[in-house]
Amino acid sequence: MTALTPPAPGAPHLTRWLIRLHRPALLFWTAVVVTVSGVLLWLGGPLADASAAAWRAYDACQASACRYDQAAILRYKDVYTYTTYAVLAAPFLVAAWAGAALTGREVETGTARLAWTQSTSPLRWFASRLALPAAVVTAGTGLLVLLHHLAWSAGRGRIDTLESWYDPPTFYANGPVVVALALAGLVAGALAGLLRRGSLPALAAALGFTGLLWYGVQQAMPHLWTKATAVTGLPPTGGGLGVDEGIVTATGAHVSNLTCGNSETDDCLALYDKFDAVGWYRDYHPASHYWPLQLTATALVLALTALLTLLAFRLLHRETGLRTGRST
């Protein structure tokens, strides 16, 4: 550090100091991603193989008392559940950090104002606060989702108790929606931190927003792609992501009813009579709809994230604004 080598005039090195200031968070995130990735690799490799072998032994056994490695089956199932929830927790982890530490604490303690009175505009400062974390979050969460998908796929057709593709935790931990949700959590946290209510309320707001958004995505998910319909003479069963089910009347009309199935309670029998039921129908998404659903939901969450980003920039611009500037 000498005066003899002045930095060449150019862009301020905002990113270098972002990394320095959030080094503990970056190390923690790296540790989390590395650990969960390691466990997922273990899950998809040795654990899946052991569980599959145990299932093979169990399925081949005709005797009343069978010898098979039950511990291996349970281990795969337990580790699968833990890692699935670890992957699903990523958006909340990111949102909490972004709300509390990324902008909230800086605004609260005044260091944001310190940064804004260097040779950097608040908008550039905010852009640097979003860009690198967004890349790190995308890379980390993306890796986890990919490895989770591989670990889940490793059990397909081999492990009888493997979660179906439409089991909600599996569905989300297996696809890019979680990455988009993590980015939404990041931006929501950064925006909440700018609102000058303190870092703790910002943390709570970011967590709440991410939770609500996820709930909204779950509600919307079945309707994000055209559904398939199965009409049967038998009560509806079968896999796939359910949308709706009910009875088919003599005229071929569908009457939605999620409770009756093939129940023969008085209420249900009355219903069948009233509509002259001749069969059942079930609206659902088959496995082939997995990617369309995932990608549509991801696109929607990313669009919302972009909107939030715009909102945050506008807020900051208005607050610190250059009214007479070129932009609006």
Place this chain on the structure above:
Amino acid sequence: MTDTALEAAALGKRFGRLRRSAGWALRDCSFALPAGRVCAVVGPNGAGKSTLLALAAGLTAPTEGSLTVLGGPAGQARARVGFVAQDKPLYPQLTVAETLRMGGDLNPGRWDARAAERIAAGGDLDPKARIRALSGGQRTRVALALALGKRPELLLLDEPMADLDPLARHELMGVLMSQAAQHGTTIVMSSHVVAELEDSCDHLLLIGGGRVRLAGDIDALLETHARVSAAADTDLAPHTVVESRTTGRQLSALIRPAAPLPADWRTGTPSLEELVLSYLRNPEAKAAGAPAKSPEESVA
């Protein structure tokens, strides 16, 4: 380079438009500060001093009116403006040396590492010490080093000396003054302790109740005001009375003479503190000091 470092026209800032506590922190402020001056922004707590400095630093946008900083709208000259906030925010997890290195990285092309290190070194600061371990006065020193290291043309200091001991205060004031003298830096510093600024400042901006009460060259302001004593029944017209008090048969007043004063009055030049206190005690006294457009006018 413009002649006016800071110029406000009908400047107003209202906080919390939606909240019930909504109120104007500043209203209808017009003044001009010639470049190269050392200006004291004086006023009671809550007068709007910090708001004015934050507006000048481009940290917040005016609600109405305009504020021109170094010839452009506030916020467009960030690289040329230094700012030290009242609570001296710094990143607690960085060391002193890192903080100064960050100053260099965030102010490319302007940073004077040697000057910044000299200011920090003056306080026997260990460069490896973390900011969170420093005393209030040491943090002030680092914050000043950071602000001066970027070689600002305009330096905005909000209560800069509040938590410094007399020795450090004297030394750092000396650093500021030599900066102003060497580089022609315009310095604007706020305080509610007038005595703190009296020796170093040559320009005054008195703010009370969110309005400019007095603005101008300190010597000129003192010259245009007079402390007078006369018989109790004296009519002070046509002079502008800032404050008057009758004790027994004696009338003491601080006035802005509009004409030569009668010879039988005892007159004196007020001190800066007397002047400031008189205006603050009498909110209804007419604001003095028309917005100066140039150094020549403001001195006149």
